[in-house]
Amino acid sequence: MWDIYLKHFKDFLLLERGLADNSVEAYVRDATKLAEYVELMGGKEITAVVEFDILGFLGYLHDLGLAAHSQARILSGLKAFFKYLLLENILTIDPTQLIESPHLSRHLPDVLTYPEILALLEANDLSTPEGMRNRAMLEVLYSSGLRVSELVDLQITNCYFDAGFLRVIGKGSKTRLVPIGSDAVKQTLLYVNHTRSALEVQKGHEDFVFLNRRGKQLTRVMVFLIIKNLVEVAGIPKKVSPHTFRHSFATHLIEGGADLRAVQEMLGHESITTTEIYTHLDREYLREVVTKYHPRA
Structure with a gap:
């Protein structure tokens, strides 16, 4: 019986919520994990699941060594699942309603x-x-703070270089306009007009900006490998990924005095609290502030 509810939940997320495929798969996967756990514990109908079962499932995930962030994400998926069941009048009580997410420590991202x-x-x-x-x-990564998926999906028809903007399709298929700096415009136009134009572009890949040598859209994995190689060439002793450029973009803007709301808009964050992680300041700077202004320093 769970299989039917999971299938209908997937259809609901795709057709009515309009979520991206990756998000839909994640939500359904979370609900499926709960179904597997309930079966493991002896099995029961979905209408018989109570808060105690959800807490047991979360404890099970904790015992498996799952990080708090992963537990919180799975709980978020379960909450969406049970909200759907309430909406469809399959349940009258949401067993996840009073369950709070695990406490998350806020790790500062690596910044270049x-x-x-x-x-x-x-x-x-x-x-x-x-x-x-x-x-x-x-x-482009550093100038506009794009996610790696947004970079590889960037299309020529969405590049408004004269106006200094890119039209980006982000998480949940949400579209936003982000500025692009003059250096990024210059280098991208040089690539598009002189390097990319010499490629034999494969059918279906004509509009993607960044292509591999075979004329096909570049993959996310390839971008990771390119950056890994460049980090070695540059001799930088840090773990650097495409996302590090996004972190650096946000941090450098905020440390330079940029408005938090504007940075939130450029990054495509739904919540301002997600952006606030970038408001950390250099420890040496903080030490200087205390030394200069504190009466007991």
């Missing part, structure tokens, strides 16, 4: 300094087609 950003940009060999493409990609 501006000199490190420059070192990575300059690590590209601009005498090669790949070097031209990679330089343009890094410029």
